[in-house]
Amino acid sequence: MRRTDFDCLHIIICFTIIVAHCLLVFCPQPHYHLKNSVLSPGLGLIDEFNRIWFLPLFFLLAGWSSLVSLRSRGIGHFLKERWRRILVPMIAGIALFCPPIKYVELLQGRDLRPSGLRFVEPTQLSFLEFVPRFWTHINQATWSHLWFLAYLFLISVLLLPLLTRLTRIGSLSKSDPLPAMFAYLPFLPLAILVVGLDGWWPFYPTLYRDWANFCYFGAYFLIGAGMAAYPPFELCVQREWPRLGVIGLTASMGMLFAIDTPLGRFLAALATWANCGAILGLARGFLQADGRIFKYLREATLPLYILHNVFVVVLGWYIVHLPLGILAKFCLLTTMTLVTTIAIYHFVLRRLPVLRFLFGMRPFQPATIPKTVEPSGGLPTATESSQPANLRQPISR
Template identity: 25%
Template sequence: MHTRRHDIDWLRTLAFGLLILYHVGMYYVYEWDFHLKSDDQYIWLQDVMIMSNQWRMSLLFFISAMALALVRQRYSGWRLAGLRTRRLMIPLLFGMAVIVPPQLYVELIYGIGYEGSYSAFMREYFNLDTSLAPHKQSAIGLLTWNHLWFLPYLWLYSLFALLASTWLSLVAKWLNKLPATLLMVVLVSVMAGIWFALRNDYPSTHALIGDWYNHGKYLLAFVAGYLLASMPAIWEKVIRHRRWFVAFSVVGYSLIVLDRHGYLALDEATYQLWYVRYFIGILLALNLWGWILMLVGYAGRYLRSGSTLLSYFNRAILPYYIFHQTLIILLAVALMPLKLHAGIEALLIIVLTCVGCALGYEVIKRIPIVSGLFGLSFWPRRKPTKNAAECKHQPLTDSVAK
């Protein structure tokens, strides 16, 4: 019998919430490239953001795969493939056409001094032969998915897992009998190997095609999450030994920060030694898996109960994700003239982004067709009135008489 794992629901909600904080931080962090940058930028913010920078998206793929594996126990692969396609690809295409363009428009205004109207920009945005902003173009011109890149990657990995679900189930049964320590060694070694082999030659692009380092890292996280959901004995060990993962996380993060500040600096000749680079990959992999498994462990220990709030976010999380980055950028532009202190401004952006996402969700979930463009049902069901609910359990003649 299938039992819903509320800890995975909570973890998914918290992980998407972290995206709002992270993307607001991108507006203020020193040097790191973003669509719009504040005049107030802080170097110290890099150390704060690097804490989640290494693992936050891998965590999303990991828990998305766990959720998929749990749902796979109740639905056929074909039905899930159809649901995933509808819930991910339709919002992606709609988002690229409607939600994402304001981000690029603002970026061009503040980046290259673009002076055209929004309607003029949109004509260029959909013109595959446009000459506007060549540095922002790809094979499809200015069309872009920006923060929505997660959706096509998740769709692709989901189809892979569903096609290979029988094989993955067999692998999970076999792995579930192995020592947890050995599985951790394998996870760390493989992730380190991906970093060693692909990181330098294939820098992150989020372009789907040719983004081999990201595919290696995120697909491994996805497969690991899918397998863990089918390995109850190992999952319980992750929960039981969660404090060990805290240690991995703290040590990994500390070493990364020390290295960023030059305390672990290596000369170029030493860095090029293969075993030195692979050892660095091991440290990064320990940090990544330490954070992911620590969060899974603590969620499994303390977040096993559902709530009305969690039910709300289970429905609302995808529209929140679609809305959030465009809202952040538009709010930052709107607050610029006020010259607020960065701390006050950032807090306002966070609060107003959450309010905007909530209002957006409340509006779109009530509108047929539009709701489906955000990954919800195309035909929202209206809640029955009190009288209708009472009539539901009464004979037809009684309800007609009323």
């Protein structure tokens, strides 16, 4: 049985990320490839509010689906799937799209290196002259938004021994419902982790200088795997969604006034967990979809995620020079990015077998009635499983 609520969340998160990257062009946050000449602190607060839920939820859903995949298919198939669905698309995305992203960055006199942001003289090289430097100078390289795939692959492999152990506790899925207090317990270790390691800010996912956030996202991955291994915990969290939602919104508002402080990190940990729990509950109660458009978008999530950022940056380079206000530029950039990304996916990428492979999609298959559940072509957090009966009951709204 498919988890259509999780599939809906994948689609929502994918489009939220596209909008978030368009926002970054106009936000004060420094670590992005392109910036408008005038920046908006208000849009920056919106970006912070968005990031507080969709990044942790991404990894939580990835952990859930990884445990399900490992339980049903074994270690060998799991590792093969990680290679095909994560590593190959990441390498293809870096090779195809990151050189123009880095080139536009240098055209504006910005240089996001592994060590941080530098301001330099705008490059005088042509794009064709720059491409060899991208591959021969480590400081000229970038993985841009594809850091998520790198983090996800490493977390999946490093936590494989723990995932393997979690697959052995399936007999606990028929346990009695958990008390409501268990829905709030993950907050404490998450807060200790993010405050103790000075995580969350600054957010610059280079891996080797970002171990705090790497561990934090790994914790969410484990929580998601734990939900798949012990469904009463997932149901407990989902039933608490109204209270978690209030806590999450309150903590998020407080966090916005304490950014990059110990109090802000404490509130960020509280807000991320509460918002994730509330969203899971809302999705269970309200996000149930089917039909051709839903299936189309479900398969498109990973390719759209890989494709979109090059259009944000390249189109943004021309849009930021237009004599328009910030809001008009943002709306124009978002619209053009969505239209261009979906058009390239629909008319080119999804039709060519070699591109389907490079972007982590399944080959075209004739329409048949499946005997077993197969992973979707969407983001590598696909959510198919044989769902326990106690989680198929609707939760209280």
